[in-house]
Amino acid sequence: MSEQTRLSERERIARSRGGPGATTTAPRLSASWRRSAHYGISLDSVNPMFTGGVDDSSLFYECGQEVLRGLHATLANEPVSLMLTDSEGLVLSRTCGERSLLRALDTVYLAPGFGYSERETGTTGLGLALADRAPSLVRADEHYCTALWGYTCAAVPVTDPATGELVGSVNLTTWARQSDKLLLALAQMAAGNTAALMLARGRGRTPRPASRGEVFRVRLPRAGDDPPPPELSGAWQASLAQVEAALAEDRAVAVVGEPGVGKTALLAAAHRSMRPQDRVLTARPPEPTDAQAWLALWSPELGKEHTSVIVGRVDALPSWTAAELARIFETVGGEADNHRARRPFAVTAQEPARIPEALIGLFGSVVEVPALRHxxxxxxxxxxxxxxxxxxxxxxxxxxxxxxxxxxxxxxxxxxxxxxxxxxxxxxxxxxxxHLPEEVFSGANHRLTRLEAVERDEIVGCLAEPGTTVAEAAAKLGISRATLYRRIAQYGIRTAGRRLRTAAPCPPDTPANSSAKE
Structure with missing residues (x-):
């Protein structure tokens, strides 16, 4: 069955049963139906993939489960299933006190270990929330698959409060016949409480500023401006050469790499080299509620002379925004044949697999920027x-x-x-x-808790004082030398100009004020 045939059949079924297809469908829901048809989702059965195991060790899981347990206690007599999913739609947990609802959910595989993304099960509350990165309520026959018409689902995405990375969703599912007026509000409260708890337990990290879809224009260097960055290593130069080659041939380019690696800086350097007269406009991802205004604000720039556009972090864009962005690029950017455009555009993402599907086919080149440690x-x-x-x-x-x-x-x-x-x-x-911060002297291979970070910083501060021996540092810290050596090994602490042993040269019970010198 073709995509269009499948979509037409879905709308016919909805009309015949008095579903939303009989009236005007919300744009987000309609777009999700079209994606579901494109993915080839069955109209009458759900067949998600089973992974066999879930990650229950993450901070998101720990905090989300605590929040949902508290919410469940207040909804003990209500037929509502409370779930956590990861960022890919994999169901991590399910809490529900009504056995009949649990048995019914089992029949449609809405259970831990099963993938319930939009790509696997079509339009659902949790699939739509993850795809659009926005709170979503999908009622009964608004589901793409008719096997799910007996349920109403409310889901809200959860992002890491420190990094802004999508970590999963909170999903509340109930019978379709139940009232859904409070369902989305409860899901939003649970998601907000989960993010707040993650921040409180987030090992001393500070929350990132909320993105408002800022647009930046980088103009040509003027007399007196800082000189460009220095000539860097061969790995950087190889990536730069690939981007320059793409710009020379008017090919759109995607630059990928870890956060903070310099993807936008690489693109800016390539534009300075190949198109020195161009303005370079960089657009950051917006909040989901600001996406329409974000597109309208900067997309007219694509048609202007001597203007190059960089869209940063496209892997954070809601699905419908990415689809609209692809349409704008194809319409304004010129011919789509052979991935050529009248004015090439560029995007950045963490890795190729995370570039939205709607955009990936537009790029003639995908260039990786190596991490600084490499x-x-x-x-x-x-x-x-x-x-x-x-x-x-x-x-x-x-x-x-x-x-x-x-x-x-x-x-x-x-x-x-x-x-x-x-x-x-x-x-x-x-x-x-x-003069360097303490973090530079730590080679710890795990993320430190707030207390561990404070302890590490105190140790580094003591050891960094000129002429201080390990014994003297231990005495100042009020711990034994053996304990200090264990902490040095635990945190991977190095001090410039001193080679530290990671095993104590004295028995564990040696007092901290020993007079032995290291």
């Missing part, structure tokens, strides 16, 4: 560049500081390096190891 030769040139930007003059680094910077693994990539250097150069023009 190109450590770039650390010192970039550190000097960021220091000059922050201080307005050349900044020097001692050998101890240089060693610390090039020995660190930089999980936050170039963005983290920039913040570290800005902090360091606010203290001195000649940066020494003591």
């Amino acid at each position: 190109r450590l030769d770039d650390v010192l040139p970039l550190a000097g560049y960021f220091g000059r930007q922050a201080r307005g003059r050349t900044v020097r680094f001692t050998s101890a500081a240089a060693h610390a910077l090039t020995s660190y693994h930089w999980p936050g990539n170039v963005a983290q390096l920039r913040e570290v250097i800005r902090t360091a150069v606010s203290r001195a023009d000649v940066v020494d190891a003591r």
Whole structure:
């Protein structure tokens, strides 16, 4: 059955049963139906994939389950199933006190371990919430598959309050005959409480500023502007050459890589090289409720002379926004044949698989930017560049500081390096190891709790004092040398200019004020 035939049949069934197809369907719901037909979803049965296991160790799962247990206690006599899913629609947990509803949900596989994304089961509350990254209520016969018409589902996406990354959804499902007036409000409350609890337990991280769909225009360098970044490593230059080749041939390009790795900076450098007279307009992803205004605000720029457009983090766009963006690119950008456009556009994402399907076919090139830990030769040139930007003059680094910077693994990539250097150069023009933040001296291979981070910082601060021995640091901290050595190993602490042993040279019960010198 073709996509159009499947969609027509779905609408015919809805009209025959008095469903929403008999009246005007909401745009988001209509778009979801079209995607469901395109995915080849069955009209009369659900057949999701079963994974056999779920990740119950994440912070999202821990916090979400605690919130849902509390909500369930207040809804003990109500026929409502409370669920968590991951960002891909995999059902992680299900809490419900009514056995008849549980048995019914089992018949449609709405249970832990089954995937319930839009791609697998068509239009559902949780599938639509994840696809559009917005709260969604799908009632009874608004589901694409008729096997789900006996249920009403409300779902709300949950994002990590520190990174903004989509981590999953909270889904409330009940019988179709039940009132749905409070269902979405309850789901929104549960999702909000989950995010708040994640932040409270989020190991001291601060929430990211909410995106409002900002649009930035980067103009040509003027006399007196900072010089461009330095010549970097071969890995960076190879990625830059690929982007420049795409621009030279008027091909749209997608640049992928870890957060903070410098994807937009790479595109800006390529545009400066290949199209020095162009304005470069960079659009960031909007809040889902702002998407229509976001598109209307900057999309007219695509047709202007000497204007290049970069759309950042397209993997964070709601599905319908990505589809509309693809239509705009194809309409305004010129011919779609051979992926050529009159004025090439560019996007960024974390990885190729996360670029929305509606957009992926538009790109003639996908270029990856390596993580900073894979190109450590770039650390010192970039550190000097960021220091000059922050201080307005050349900044020097001692050998101890240089060693610390090039020995660190930089999980936050170039963005983290920039913040570290800005902090360091606010203290001195000649940066020494003591001017660097404590995080640079830690090689811990796991995310630290807030208390662990405080303890690590105290230890690094003591050990960084000139001439301080491990025994003296232990005495100041009020712990034994053996304990201090264990903490040094646990946190992967390094101090510039000193080689630290990770095993205590004395018995575990050696007092902290021992006079032995290291």
